[in-house]
Amino acid sequence: MPDLSFSSFVKKALARREAALTLLLVVLLVPISIRSPQFLSAKNISTILNDMAILSIVAIGEFYVILANGIDLSVGSIIAFTGMATGMINEANPTVSPLLLLLAGMGIGMVMGLFNGVLVAYGKIPPIITTLGTVNIYRGLTFLLSGGTWVTAHEMSKTYIDFPRNTFLGVSNLLWIAILVIAVFYYFSRYTRTGREVYAIGGNPTAAKFVGVNENRVRVVVFLISGTLCGLAGALWTARYASAVNEMATGFEMQAVAACVLGGVNFAGGSGGIIGVVIGTLFLGVVTNALPVIYLSVFWQTFVQGLIILIALTLNTISDQRKTKKLLAQRRG
Amino acid sequence: MAEKRDLMTKSRLIDEMSVKNRLIEYFTQWEVLLSIIIVLVFIFFTTRTPYFLDWFNLMNATFQFSEKAIMALPMIFIIMCGDIDISIASIIALCAYVVGNAAQGGASIPSLIFLALLVGTLAGLFNGVMITALEMPAIAVTLATQSLFRGIAIGLLGDQARTDFPENFGFFGQQFIPGTIIPFEFVLYLVLVLLFAFILHKTTYGRRLYAIGNSAEAARFSGIKVKTMRVINFTVTGFFCGLTSILLASRILSVRSNIATGWDLEIITLVVLGGVAITGGKGSVYGVFIGSMLVGYLKFGMGLLKFSGTLMTIVIGLLLIIAVLLPRLLDMYKANRKLRLQQLG
Numbered sequence: 131m132p133d134l135s136f137s138s139f140v141k142k143a144l145a146r147r148e149a150a151l152t153l154l155l156v157v158l159l160v161p162i163s164i165r166s167p168q169f170l171s172a173k174n175i176s177t178i179l180n181d182m183a184i185l186s187i188v189a190i191g192e193f194y195v196i197l198a199n200g201i202d203l204s205v206g207s208i209i210a211f212t213g214m215a216t217g218m219i220n221e222a223n224p225t226v227s228p229l230l231l232l233l234a235g236m237g238i239g240m241v242m243g244l245f246n247g248v249l250v251a252y253g254k255i256p257p258i259i260t261t262l263g264t265v266n267i268y269r270g271l272t273f274l275l276s277g278g279t280w281v282t283a284h285e286m287s288k289t290y291i292d293f294p295r296n297t298f299l300g301v302s303n304l305l306w307i308a309i310l311v312i313a314v315f316y317y318f319s320r321y322t323r324t325g326r327e328v329y330a331i332g333g334n335p336t337a338a339k340f341v342g343v344n345e346n347r348v349r350v351v352v353f354l355i356s357g358t359l360c361g362l363a364g365a366l367w368t369a370r371y372a373s374a375v376n377e378m379a380t381g382f383e384m385q386a387v388a389a390c391v392l393g394g395v396n397f398a399g400g401s402g403g404i405i406g407v408v409i410g411t412l413f414l415g416v417v418t419n420a421l422p423v424i425y426l427s428v429f430w431q432t433f434v435q436g437l438i439i440l441i442a443l444t445l446n447t448i449s450d451q452r453k454t455k456k457l458l459a460q461r462r463g
Numbered sequence: 464m465a466e467k468r469d470l471m472t473k474s475r476l477i478d479e480m481s482v483k484n485r486l487i488e489y490f491t492q493w494e495v496l497l498s499i500i501i502v503l504v505f506i507f508f509t510t511r512t513p514y515f516l517d518w519f520n521l522m523n524a525t526f527q528f529s530e531k532a533i534m535a536l537p538m539i540f541i542i543m544c545g546d547i548d549i550s551i552a553s554i555i556a557l558c559a560y561v562v563g564n565a566a567q568g569g570a571s572i573p574s575l576i577f578l579a580l581l582v583g584t585l586a587g588l589f590n591g592v593m594i595t596a597l598e599m600p601a602i603a604v605t606l607a608t609q610s611l612f613r614g615i616a617i618g619l620l621g622d623q624a625r626t627d628f629p630e631n632f633g634f635f636g637q638q639f640i641p642g643t644i645i646p647f648e649f650v651l652y653l654v655l656v657l658l659f660a661f662i663l664h665k666t667t668y669g670r671r672l673y674a675i676g677n678s679a680e681a682a683r684f685s686g687i688k689v690k691t692m693r694v695i696n697f698t699v700t701g702f703f704c705g706l707t708s709i710l711l712a713s714r715i716l717s718v719r720s721n722i723a724t725g726w727d728l729e730i731i732t733l734v735v736l737g738g739v740a741i742t743g744g745k746g747s748v749y750g751v752f753i754g755s756m757l758v759g760y761l762k763f764g765m766g767l768l769k770f771s772g773t774l775m776t777i778v779i780g781l782l783l784i785i786a787v788l789l790p791r792l793l794d795m796y797k798a799n800r801k802l803r804l805q806q807l808g
Contacts, residue, residue: 258602
C-alpha cells in the first residue's frame, strides 16, 4: 500500500537532491531580496544567468568525466587554447562567421579531449595524472600558439564580439547555447544507450563490462564530451570578454568541479544528473553575486565558495550514508 | 638423445636469459631510469653551456626548488595511502599570511615559526578529520579546503601585501650555511630526505603505509589503525606547509594572497614523477628525491639556455605522462617475457 499523504510526498521530493538544492536556493534568495529588492530584478537575474552560462557548459563536460569515476583538471587549459585559437582565427579572417568559430573551437577541443581520453582508456593512466600532465601541456601550447601576446578587442571583428550578447526572443545567444547544451545532454543522459553506459561504468565497472559495455569506449567518450564543450566554452569566452589572454580560465576546473559537487554528483562515480549540475552552477552564481549585497567584500568570494562546497559535500555524504543504512536495514527485513 | 640435447639447450638458454633478465629487471626500475635520465640531462647541459656545471650556480639553483621539494616529502605519505591533497598551496598561503601579519605586529622570529607551524598543523588536521570522519574522498575535501584556506588569506589580506619582517628573518630562505656556498634551505631539504627515507623504508610506520596503499581493507583487518594513520599523514603535511611558508616568506620577504598559487599540482607532479603510484602502495623517497632534482635542474638548465618558461611547462607535463606510461609499458614487456620463458621451460 503506497503512502499517498502529502508529508510523504514532500519527504520524497526533498530526498531528491535537485529539489533540496532548489529549496535551499529559494531560502537563500529570500533574505537577499529583502535586503536588496533589485537583486531579483529581470536585469540582475539575466546578468547572473549570463555569467553562469559558460560555467554550466563546462560543468556538464566535467560531470560526465566525474560520473565515469574520473576528473578532468585540464578544462581551464583547453578553454584557454581554444579561446586563443578562435581569437586568432578571427583576427586573421574577420569575415568568418561566429558560428564557424564556435565549431572550430569545438573541433579543437574535441581533439584535446580525445588525447586525454586515449591516454586514460588505452594508456591506463589514471585521469587525475593524465589531466595533471595535459593541464600543463595545453597551457604551454597556448603560449606557443600566441607567442605570448594577446588578442585584444579591436583586433577582433564586431560580429564575433557581439555574438554572445545579441538576443533572440529576448534571450542572449550565449544563454540559448547553454540551454541547448543542457537540453541535448539531458536527453543524452537519460535516453541514449551511451548516456546510460556512462552511469553503468561509473557505478560498477566490473558489472558493466559483464553486460557488454565497452569500458574504453565510454572513457574516451566522456573526455571527448568534456573537451568539445570546453572548446565551445573557449570560443564563447573570447567573444564575451572581447579578448584572448594566455592566462584565461586558469583554475576554472575547480569551479566546474565545485558546480558538480554542489549538484550532488558523487566522486565515487555513477550518480548525479544534469539538472543537479545546472542548479549547482546557479547556486554558485547567486552566492557570488549576492556577496556585495550583504556588504561582504568580493575578496571573501573564494572563502564562501570553499565553505559552500564543504557543506554540500558533508550533506551529500551524510544523506548517502543514511540511504545505505536504510537499504541494509530493508534487506535484513 | 635428441630430447636430451633439446633440454640442454633449453636450460642454457634460460641461464643466459636470467643474466640478461636480471639486467633488464634492474634497468627497468623507475628509480634507476630516473638516475640515468638525470645524468644525461647534466651531460646535455654541461656540453651546451659553461655556466651549468659550476658549483656556485648549481647550489644557487636549489633556491628555486627546495621548498617544493620539501613539500613533496610528506606528500609521498599521503599518496602512498591512496589519498591526495590539493590544498597544500592554500595552507602555505594561509600560514604565510599569519606570519606576515604577526611580523608586522612586531612578533619575534621564534614566535613567527611557532605560529606558522601551529596554523599549518591545524589546517592539515582539519583536512584529515574531514576526510576520515565523514569517509569522503580526499580530492573532494581538499578541493573545498583549497578555496577555504586561501579564501581566508584573500579575505583578510585583500590586495594588500605584508613586507615588514624582523631583521635576520631572511636567513631561512636566502642565506647559506656560514662559510660555505650551500644554501640553508637545501641542507634542510637533504636532512629531511634522510628523515623521510628512514621513516618510510626502515620503520614499522613506513611498512604500514605501503600496506594501506596496497589494500586499506586488508591493512585494517591486520590491526593497522588506517584512519589514524591517514589523519597523521594530513597533519604532518600541514605541519610542513607551515615550515615551507616560513622558508618562502623569508626568501621573498613579501606576502600576498596569491602566494604559492599552482604549487599543488607541481608538487604532486614531483611525487608521481618520482615513481610513487597515484593509487598508492608503491614508490620510494629516493625516487622522489631524484625526480625533484631532475625537474629543478631541468628548469635551471633550460633557463640558462634561454628556453621560454612555456616550453618547460610542456616538457614537465610530458615527463609526467611518460613517467606513468613508461613503467606500464615496461611491466607489459616484462610480463610478456615471463610468459615466453614459462612456455619455453
